[in-house]
Amino acid sequence: MxxxxxxxxxxxxxxxxxxxxxxxxxxxxxxxxxxxxxxxxxxxxxxxxxxxxxxxxxxxxxxxxxxxxxxxxxxxxxxxxxxxxxxxxxxxxxxxxxxxxxxxxxxxxxxxxxxxxxxxxxxxxxxxxxxxxxxxxxxxxxxxxxxxxxxxxxxxxxxxxxxxPFGCGYQTGVGTVLNVLQPDADDSLVVYGAGAVGLAAVAAAVASGTGTVVAVDLQAARLAEAERLGATTLDASATDDVVAAV
Ligand SMILES: [Zn+2]
Ligand SMILES: [Zn+2]
Structure with a gap:
């Protein structure tokens, strides 16, 4: 055809x-x-x-x-x-x-x-x-x-x-959290980069009961979405000392 x-x-x-x-x-x-x-x-x-x-x-x-x-x-x-x-x-x-x-x-x-x-x-x-x-x-x-x-x-x-997006981006972020890292209530997870993959990781981490979930990014819209999903956010453009802050 x-x-x-x-x-x-x-x-x-x-x-x-x-x-x-x-x-x-x-x-x-x-x-x-x-x-x-x-x-x-x-x-x-x-x-x-x-x-x-x-x-x-x-x-x-x-x-x-x-x-x-x-x-x-x-x-x-x-x-x-x-x-x-x-x-x-x-x-x-x-x-x-x-x-x-x-x-x-x-x-x-x-x-x-x-x-x-x-x-x-x-x-x-x-x-x-x-x-x-x-x-x-x-x-x-x-x-x-x-x-x-x-x-x-x-x-x-x-x-x-x-x-x-479930076929690649979403499952990459979710699969990393649920299948590989498997964080629990005593763990903290930091996601660097809150794009499609990172936001999926945030969503999975929050939904599975991870103790603390932090999203780091440069863009306000992405950080707002990460916060809506339940993460604590850190604007990497606002500090030179991101690692120390986390
Ligand atoms: Zn095979
Ligand atoms: Zn892809």
Whole structure:
């Protein structure tokens, strides 16, 4: 099928809306009509960071949408499901088998290399490859061919635009607090940088009963949001002695 994507033609170039050919779903793949996507800083940095050989490329890794087709062997989602898209994982290596797919041994190949494991790309233009499969999804598109393991089925009553950042930024902050640091009522947690990830960490820390939660940032709006979420705030622009103050 044809679909419209926000394509980056070469390193450092702007996003441009162009039409590309999208493959039919192969084994383990799902066709998703994208409803919303976040724009993460990683999309911006990869646009300049990847080598010229990996362009044109389609980024985007905080997609949400509705499943339109499923390929052979896909059992975790069905046509019509509303899904939040996150990173891809192999489900076969030791970390995946242990239930920690964020440490998948195939992470680089499945999420950053722009193609399937067999070297093919999911998209093409005039017969030439268009790199994608970014975090298994390349969600800066109207339709995306994503890995089934990227999909988390959600209640269709929920707003897909609100859920989009859960696929990367939100879960990064929340996961760091709930899965790794696991602070309790006797602990103090300081979050340096109250952007999307930092604010998610603040929210998780407050919700899980951390004794003291401090957010440090330079921007008043971010500090206000951190305070609203329950953190003590420190304006780093107002002191040269932030570490000592904390
Ligand atoms: Zn991200
Ligand atoms: Zn794995």
């Amino acid at each position: 044809q679909t419209t994507v926000a394509l980056v033609e070469a390193p450092g170039k702007d996003f441009q809306l162009v039409d590309v050919e999208l493959d039919d779903p192969r084994e383990g793949e799902v066709l998703v009509r994208i409803v919303a996507t976040g724009l993460c800083h990683t999309d911006i940095t990869m646009r300049s960071f990847l080598p010229a050989e990996m362009f044109p490329n389609v980024f985007g890794h905080e997609g949400t949408g509705v499943v339109e087709q499923v390929g052979p062997g896909v059992e975790n989602v069905a046509v019509g499901d509303h899904v939040v898209l996150s990173f891809n994982s192999c489900q076969a290596c030791s970390p995946c088998q242990e239930g920690i797919p964020a440490y998948c041994e195939q992470t680089l190949l499945l999420n950053y290399f722009g193609m399937r494991l067999d070297g093919s790309t999911t998209m093409s233009r005039d017969g030439s490859p268009v790199f994608g499969s970014f975090f298994g999804q390349s969600s800066l598109s109207r339709h995306a061919l994503v890995g089934a393991e990227c999909c988390v089925v959600v209640d269709p009553a929920l707003d897909l635009a609100t859920l989009a």
